[in-house]
Amino acid sequence: MTAAPEAKKRRRLTQRVQFRLVLAFLALIIALLALLNSYPVAASRDIVFSEKESSLLEQAGVLAASLAALDTLSGDGAAQVVQLLGLTGWERVMVTDAAGLVLYDTGTPSAEGRYALFAETARALGSERVFYSRFSGGAFRSSAAMPIARDGATIGSVYLSEVDSGQAEIILAFRDRLFAVSVVALAAAIALTLVFTLRLTRRITRLSEAVRTVREGNYAQRVAVEGGDELSELYADFNSMTETLQKTEEQRRRFVSDASHELKTPLASIRLLADSILGSEDIDPATAREFIQDISDETERLQRTTEKLLDLSRRDDGARGERKAVDLGRAAEATLRRLAPLAGKSGVDLRCDCAPGCLISAPEDDVYQIVFNLAENAVKYNVPGGSVDVSVRAEGGRVLLAVEDTGIGIPPEDLPNIFSRFYRVDKARSRERGGSGLGLSIVHDAVAALGGEIRVEPGEERGTRFTVSFPALDGKGAAK
């Protein structure tokens, strides 16, 4: 009983559901925030790269075309063209001849008079348009190179480069702001996740504690159902389960108590009678014989009760007799013939209106038990001059057995309990008439096992009417 709390204490943080939920949520949130922080910045950078490419190549193209128009490609000529075009805002403007010799350069220090072996100029001299751009050191560093072509021949190259920190600052500020928002969002998400998971796990813990309480035998344990989510549904199911358990436990206790009582009463009588015989030395033979007859009657009642208990027990264990096609009408007639002496003795008219060919699939013994118990009760709890009408008929794929008496009847408040074991409407009268309180329980269990239904209602004028419905069997032996 103490193993569970100990296990609870031993549970590590990483084994807790809350920890795992928080971890999963955090992983998801961090992944989303990482995406939120990286994608817009990357997309903005790509837009700037694209804009730079277009701008630099266009300017390089204009410069190359202008230089190609000069008679001679020279440093002075290039300087004039650059001045004329107003290309003064670039980080560097360089013009080379076909060999890569730098003719004009605005870089610091100037590379004029030296050979440029940059990848950009090398590719431009190979007649390619080149553009490179990268985002580093808080700035966009872009360069473009283009051949200067005249009459289909490359006579030189132009190289433009730019360092743009203005747009870089905007993107960096945007990135920083996104980061700040993300930190706040992450903190809020952590707090919310903790609250949410704590609430969830508390509810699970409550249910877990309730389960432990039930396991210890307290079937009255219930959990308060709040909301309408899956856990609430689970709570409701748990409550329903404990209610059933409680009811079953109560029935079991009552059954044990009732069974003990039912067995104790005849045993007490037997002992009393036996003691009387033994204690009276001069008892006359007639009295002794009367006492012994009473002992015999009580023993018979004990035997009947124990046989019925055994029958119910076998049914509880799922024991089923062999099913065969039984003509319910004929079986009812045969059973009623056995009850005829009792009916005659009680002054009750026993009538049977049984249609032929009403076949059902059932063990013969079960059919006998059902008809006998219902008809015997109808006779026992009848009044002198009363009647019992038993009928069997087929109707809509079912076979109906009806037993109606004109007896004392069953009060409406007792109707829901009459199939419970040892339940008696009138305990004194029932014992007096040899009832065990188990007959209707056996009928109920037997009918249910055959897939049938049993209904009880007051008789048309007085008494009680039991109607049992079975699945009908066609002539070939198959249930309809």
Added chain:
Amino acid sequence: MKRILCLALAGLALLALASCAAGGESVEVWRAVSPYYLEGGSAVRSETVRVDAGLSAIDAAVEAFNTGTDRPELRRALPEGVDVLGWTLDGGALTLAVSPGYASLAGRARTVADCCITLTFCAIEGVESVSVHALGAALSSSMTPDGFVLEPQAA
């Protein structure tokens, strides 16, 4: 266990022999970058080439310069059939005799060849400038590393 130890010792001995066989001199040689690999940076790049030991520094550099390269991103600075044939050193001025085909190089290819020769041979102690001659005629004179700008930032 002894067998494993013997095998390990034999392996070590083989490795030692192999390293002895691979002995020689390392020379840094400048090559042209293949057009496909021209993605920023410089159009020339150096690699280390091993040549036979016992050669003078200039002879070793000549041998290394004339050999081809296995690296796909680099190619020999001189075209096929054009080699450095000989050399003379006068003070710090190195004059290289090359195949006549050198004279047919023009434009960017010539600049790349001049640059690679200059950077390779000026790295040798005692060489300050390099001139290139073919059949007695001067093709390039007194080239120094300062005459070449390899990267935009290095200007």
